Amino acid sequence: MISQEKDSGNAATPDVPVSKSRAQPVTLREVAEAAGVSTATVSLVINKKKNARIAEQTRQRVKDAIRQLGYRPNAMAKTLVSGTSRFIGLVADGVATTPFAGQIIHGAQDEAWKHGYALLIANTEGNRDLETDAIAMMLEYKVRGILYSTWFHRPTAVPETLREADFVLVNCFSPEPGAARAVVPDEEQGGRSATEILLRGGHRRIAFINATTPAPARDGRLQGYKDALQAAGIPFDPELVLEAYPDQEGGYGATEELLKRNVAAVYCYNDRMAMGLYDGLRENGLSIPDDMAVVGFDNQEVIAAHLRPPLSTVSLPHYELGAAGVRMLLGLDEASTDAAVKIMCPAVERASVAVHSPA
Amino acid sequence: MISQEKDSGNAATPDVPVSKSRAQPVTLREVAEAAGVSTATVSLVINKKKNARIAEQTRQRVKDAIRQLGYRPNAMAKTLVSGTSRFIGLVADGVATTPFAGQIIHGAQDEAWKHGYALLIANTEGNRDLETDAIAMMLEYKVRGILYSTWFHRPTAVPETLREADFVLVNCFSPEPGAARAVVPDEEQGGRSATEILLRGGHRRIAFINATTPAPARDGRLQGYKDALQAAGIPFDPELVLEAYPDQEGGYGATEELLKRNVAAVYCYNDRMAMGLYDGLRENGLSIPDDMAVVGFDNQEVIAAHLRPPLSTVSLPHYELGAAGVRMLLGLDEASTDAAVKIMCPAVERASVAVHSPA
DNA sequence: TCGTGATGATCAAGCGTTTTAGCAATGTTT
DNA sequence: AAACATTGCTAAAACGCTTGATCATCACGA
Numbered sequence: 001m002i003s004q005e006k007d008s009g010n011a012a013t014p015d016v017p018v019s020k021s022r023a024q025p026v027t028l029r030e031v032a033e034a035a036g037v038s039t040a041t042v043s044l045v046i047n048k049k050k051n052a053r054i055a056e057q058t059r060q061r062v063k064d065a066i067r068q069l070g071y072r073p074n075a076m077a078k079t080l081v082s083g084t085s086r087f088i089g090l091v092a093d094g095v096a097t098t099p100f101a102g103q104i105i106h107g108a109q110d111e112a113w114k115h116g117y118a119l120l121i122a123n124t125e126g127n128r129d130l131e132t133d134a135i136a137m138m139l140e141y142k143v144r145g146i147l148y149s150t151w152f153h154r155p156t157a158v159p160e161t162l163r164e165a166d167f168v169l170v171n172c173f174s175p176e177p178g179a180a181r182a183v184v185p186d187e188e189q190g191g192r193s194a195t196e197i198l199l200r201g202g203h204r205r206i207a208f209i210n211a212t213t214p215a216p217a218r219d220g221r222l223q224g225y226k227d228a229l230q231a232a233g234i235p236f237d238p239e240l241v242l243e244a245y246p247d248q249e250g251g252y253g254a255t256e257e258l259l260k261r262n263v264a265a266v267y268c269y270n271d272r273m274a275m276g277l278y279d280g281l282r283e284n285g286l287s288i289p290d291d292m293a294v295v296g297f298d299n300q301e302v303i304a305a306h307l308r309p310p311l312s313t314v315s316l317p318h319y320e321l322g323a324a325g326v327r328m329l330l331g332l333d334e335a336s337t338d339a340a341v342k343i344m345c346p347a348v349e350r351a352s353v354a355v356h357s358p359a
Numbered sequence: 360m361i362s363q364e365k366d367s368g369n370a371a372t373p374d375v376p377v378s379k380s381r382a383q384p385v386t387l388r389e390v391a392e393a394a395g396v397s398t399a400t401v402s403l404v405i406n407k408k409k410n411a412r413i414a415e416q417t418r419q420r421v422k423d424a425i426r427q428l429g430y431r432p433n434a435m436a437k438t439l440v441s442g443t444s445r446f447i448g449l450v451a452d453g454v455a456t457t458p459f460a461g462q463i464i465h466g467a468q469d470e471a472w473k474h475g476y477a478l479l480i481a482n483t484e485g486n487r488d489l490e491t492d493a494i495a496m497m498l499e500y501k502v503r504g505i506l507y508s509t510w511f512h513r514p515t516a517v518p519e520t521l522r523e524a525d526f527v528l529v530n531c532f533s534p535e536p537g538a539a540r541a542v543v544p545d546e547e548q549g550g551r552s553a554t555e556i557l558l559r560g561g562h563r564r565i566a567f568i569n570a571t572t573p574a575p576a577r578d579g580r581l582q583g584y585k586d587a588l589q590a591a592g593i594p595f596d597p598e599l600v601l602e603a604y605p606d607q608e609g610g611y612g613a614t615e616e617l618l619k620r621n622v623a624a625v626y627c628y629n630d631r632m633a634m635g636l637y638d639g640l641r642e643n644g645l646s647i648p649d650d651m652a653v654v655g656f657d658n659q660e661v662i663a664a665h666l667r668p669p670l671s672t673v674s675l676p677h678y679e680l681g682a683a684g685v686r687m688l689l690g691l692d693e694a695s696t697d698a699a700v701k702i703m704c705p706a707v708e709r710a711s712v713a714v715h716s717p718a
Numbered sequence: 719t720c721g722t723g724a725t726g727a728t729c730a731a732g733c734g735t736t737t738t739a740g741c742a743a744t745g746t747t748t
Numbered sequence: 749a750a751a752c753a754t755t756g757c758t759a760a761a762a763c764g765c766t767t768g769a770t771c772a773t774c775a776c777g778a
Contacts (some may be wrong), residue, residue, distance in 0.1 A: 728772095729768105732767095733766090736762085739760095742756090748750105748751080
């Protein structure tokens with residue numbers, strides 16, 4: 001025998017301004033009782049249903065009760081009914097490794113929030129098992145969809161379980177085309193833009209220090225360089241393309257070779273190389289941009305904006321990648337049919353390339 | 360009249376290897392039906408209840424059905440029953456601004472995961488309204504607790520609504536002591552460690568370029584510097600403390616003043632200043648560490664590890680802050696009674712200070 | 719033959735919402 | 749005054765799961 005405990009009205013201590021953490025949170029039913037209406041009515045008021053007919057007076061009574069009791073809807077219960085949550089999952093392989101992942105998160109979070117979704121994140125640091133668990137967790141929480149992101153642009157295998165949800169690859173793509181929606185940076189356009197900064201600086205003989213490490217960026221940025229030269233009517237000279245490991249050491253180490261090429265303009269695969277190159281050039285008594293104009297890639301704020309002189313570079317649009325990923329997931333952007341959607345890498349001009357004063 | 364649709368057994372298409380996204384996810388009941396048992400039994404099997412008595416045979420049948428159907432428990436339903444979710448909320452004021460916030464997220468996420476919790480993050484970028492909404496959302500999702508973090512160490516007002524949940528301040532603290540649990544970096548110890556690196560290098564006359572901007576870091580790092588000197592029996596000389604804006608420009612700009620002090624060792628408020636100082640010293644034809652030993656603070660990887668020479672510095676333990684915050688929230692660490700718990704800032708020695716060969 | 723104890727599984731209530739169908743008043747037409 | 753609309757609100761089922769109470773067997777002594 002269960003007694004329904006229905007001492008309606010006059011509760012014991014009704015008008016204490018509830019605010020500190022209670023053991024049992026206030027429920028819809030309590031609000032309903034306080035307002036002297038049914039839970040259905042309260043629900044209708046809360047959700048501002050269009051075709052719900054509620055007297056203005058009642059509506060007020062309910063609102064007062066809600067405020068009075070400090071009621072918070074239980075999102076879990078809501079979700080249970082509706083079947084799908086207001087979550088978007090984001091699995092990242094390297095939040096720790098770079099500031100980049102942070103930007104993806106940030107972009108995704110902003111965009112998700114804009115559409116009433118919250119971000120559920122999981123950092124896998126590349127660990128496959130963790131990844132599987134993370135995805136499982138997200139599936140169990142009935143996320144609206146999953147963003148699968150990598151900290152650097154690369155091809156990736158799509159984990160089996162990911163397919164149980166709606167998903168979008170961010171900053172990575174599936175090798176088999178058409179296998180997955182994806183959004184990636186437009187490396188070629190970026191390479192073109194980087195080169196164009198130097199072209200606009202009046203340079204015709206431009207070296208490119210590429211990375212030794214295979215990656216879409218390596219191919220794309222080179223292609224962009226070639227395209228920009230061609231568009232400017234400058235023949236491509238393989239002699240002017242060097243290669244080095246894409247970090248400070250690599251850039252520093254490439255200095256000597258670069259100087260042999262007798263150029264006054266160089267485009268580096270990334271900002272870190274440019275940073276190393278700065279040191280190398282300085283040691284050779286050369287000044288930037290007068291003796292050598294330098295352009296980087298990635299726009300790593302901490303580096304690029306604060307080198308002396310500040311480095312002209314091209315931005316990797318991580319924030320945009322995150323945001324675009326969310327939009328694509330929610331079907332707000334033009335869905336990609338076969339290939340990944342490419343996001344523009346905008347040029348950021350600073351002082352490492354002198355402005356051209358046409359002779 | 361609702362007909363219960365109970366065509367038990369022989370469903371239409373039972374043995375299709377389910378895997379691709381279905382409209383309606385598999386439920387407990389479906390598993391139960393497939394295994395020919397009650398939902399209670401399935402639940403017991405899934406949760407491996409200790410004192411549940413289930414025949415091994417039945418257990419297997421259930422497990423098979425689960426695998427067969429590709430069943431995923433609905434975490435929302437689970438949570439509804441249990442009353443509290445396996446979420447920990449993290450509100451951050453600046454994921455975008457620095458790589459630091461990323462580290463806090465990472466540490467929190469790892470530690471949370473370790474205890475079976477998932478991280479629900481919200482980036483407020485300092486916006487109070489967003490913050491309120493974010494906290495509300497977390498409360499509605501019945502998070503276990505909330506980590507409230509800032510991207511740089513500072514005092515902060517505790518938002519009213521935050522008190523509705525269990526919470527811990529991370530990298531910030533309430534001005535009124537005892538008002539909130541908090542975990543922050545140990546700036547004093549950090550300052551001591553930084554200074555000690557130089558002391559170990561054999562230096563006795565050590566300059567400190569402090570920040571002009573008021574902050575716990577400014578006071579703490581100075582105090583640590585004083586403490587280290589005192590411990591080494593070196594009188595504190597106010598002449599040796601300079602001040603500059605804590606960025607590259609500031610460090611660069613401080614070069615001249617520094618050189619007037621006739622010192623061969625300097626400890627900078629942060630790595631960015633050290634980076635600027637590197638440039639200034641170089642322009643004066645001075646070499647590091649021979650003419651000037653330099654120590655930074657923060658250990659911003661991209662900068663410190665890759666300057667030439669690599670910069671000795673002290674780490675801001677953001678990862679640990681996130682992890683410790685979670686532990687404190689879950690009551691696994693010694694709770695702070697009155698003051699914030701301080702996390703150690705470990706020294707990171709690189710080549711910007713020469714090793715001391717005692718004469 | 720009747721308790722008594724295990725053992726293996728089910729019943730059914732309940733978690734906090736949403737939502738559809740419907741009831742009881744009123745008001746409005748004829 | 750009968751018929752119909754409109755308004756304001758509620759009952760109750762449903763969402764997918766957990767869990768304490770209960771039940772049916774079967775085995776074992778006495």
